[in-house]
Amino acid sequence: MKKLLNYKLMLVLIGLTFFVSCQHETEEALEDAATNIERVDVKWLAPDDHPVVQLLYSRGYKKGTIYETEEYFLAPPDLFYSKDIKDYDLTDTGADPKQAYNTGALVSLDRMRINVFLDASIGTDLQTQSVNAMNELNGINNCALFFVRVFNANQAQITIRSDFGVEGTNVLGRAGFPSNGRPFNLVTLNVDRIDDFGADIRRNVIIHELGHCVGLRHTNxxxxxxxxxxxxxxxxxxDSGSIMWSTANGGTPFTNGDLxxxxxxxxxxxxxxxxxxIDxxxxxxxxxxxxxxFVDVFTDGSYTTSATLNRNVQVNYKKRVQEYNHTSGTYTYYRNRLLSAGSSRYYLDEEEEQCSPYQGETCTYExxxxxxxxxxL
Ligand SMILES: [Zn+2]
Structure with missing residues (x-):
């Protein structure tokens, strides 16, 4: 998130009330966290000739604005990009659904349950604000995203951790966009700087970064x-009050446009x-x-309440056949189906397996x- 200059004074004052009351807790938390932080990270200017950097230039980023750490490229104002060119869909023609805040890469609708691990390096106050951020997102009705805090990093799709000193004072948080239908797996928070802002801003920064992880672009x-x-x-x-505006707002996180x-x-x-x-x-x-x-439809990623599909959805799927007998080999077919709104269960395809064990055949696997x-849209 870029420099926080355009928040409203009133909201800041409200934020300050929370800020003062949280101050002591935050200091304690940072002292606790300090014992866990053994790592300091650094960034340097990325080389022009790296294929991902070339791709980022072709998408409009200016030379001299892309930095890198050991793990990621860093692009302005608050974005991570994978260093592996294979994570980018180079055949993307722009035909995917996109919006003012999306990059064409979204989390697939069959992956709406998203486990989030809150690393000790952000301290207890930012862990609390992260939970608040997830609750705000889970509270949007008719939105299927369902964030769940997990306490084992190995179970997480997204980890929220400290930036370990990488960011300057004008970046409060950083995240990236999904690839292959999966959320981006990291949010970093500038723990030394974000502490200067009210609780609502701290929470909203985390909502904003989680928004990037599932595919939302900056509104502006x-x-x-x-x-x-x-x-x-x-x-x-x-919509300057939008949660995905590139500078942070205090107060209520979502505008009508966000919803x-x-x-x-x-x-x-x-x-x-x-x-x-079976026969x-x-x-x-x-x-x-x-x-x-079949594909079953649920209100959200908790998969507890069955629902009727309220928008048309395109499902792309892969059918994989392992044939052992007459024509031995593995065959992969890509298919797609349009699910028209109005049902809670859709027939998608059929997998067929056939074999004759008495003839020594191994069953086909599909x-x-x-x-x-x-x-x-
Ligand atoms: Zn952003």
């Missing part, structure tokens, strides 16, 4: 000179269901198995994976 991307995105109907690039965007991009959670239909023919021992693949499911 165009004014910032960031690369292209397409507007979501009902949102505005001039419209979250609901449009993440309308429902999907889950694959496989129903086995065994007694006279020959021939085994014939059909697995029917599988269907959802690779990407996204809302049609």
């Amino acid at each position: 991307w165009q004014a910032n000179g960031e690369s292209g995105a397409v507007n979501i109907p009902g949102t505005s690039a001039f 419209t965007a979250f609901r449009a991009l993440f309308p429902r959670a999907l889950r694959r269901d496989v129903v086995n239909v 065994e023919y007694d006279y020959s021992g021939e085994i014939y198995v059909v697995d029917e693949v 599988d269907v994976d959802i690779t990407y499911a996204f809302s049609i």
Whole structure:
């Protein structure tokens, strides 16, 4: 998040009340955290000839603005990019749904449950604000995102940790965009600097960075000179109170435009269901198995409440066949289906397995994976 200059004075005063009351706790937390922080990180200017840096230049970033650490490239104002060119969809033609705040890469609708690990390096106050941030996002009705705090880093899709000294004073948090339908896996917080701001701003910075992790762009991307995105109907690039504005706001996190965007991009959670239909023919021992693949619709990533799909959704999936007998080999087919709004369960495909053990055959293995499911805007 870029420099925080445009928050409203009144909101800051409200924030200050929280700030003062949290001050003591924060100091204690930082003392505790200090015993855990053994790491100091550094950044340096990225080389022009790296393929990812070239790609970032082609997307509008200016030379001399991309930095790197051991693990990531850092681009203005608050973004991480993977150093692995394979994480980028170079065939992206811009046909994916995009909006004022999205980069075309979103978290797939079958991955709406997102586990978040809060590293000790951010201290207890920012852990509390992280939980508050997740609760705000989980509280958006008709939005399927469902963030869950986990206490084992190995179970996390996203880790929130200290920047370990990388950031200057004008960046409070940093995150990246999804790839392959999965959320970006890291949020860093400038723990030395963010402490200067009210509790609501600290929480809102974390919401903003989690927003990047699931695919939201800056609302004011165009004014910032960031690369292209397409507007979501009902949102505005001039919505300066937006949680995804590139400078932080205090107070209530979401504008009506934010709510419209979250609901449009993440309308429902999907889950694959496989129903086995098994037939065994007694006279020959021939085994014939059909697995029917369905997609079930839920209100959110807790997958507890069944719901009707409220927007059209495109599901891209991969059908993988392992054939052992007549034509031995592995075959992969890519398919897509449009799920029209209005049902809670959709037939997707059929997996078929057939073999004759009495003839010494090994059963064919088939599988269907959802690779990407996204809302049609
Ligand atoms: Zn940002």
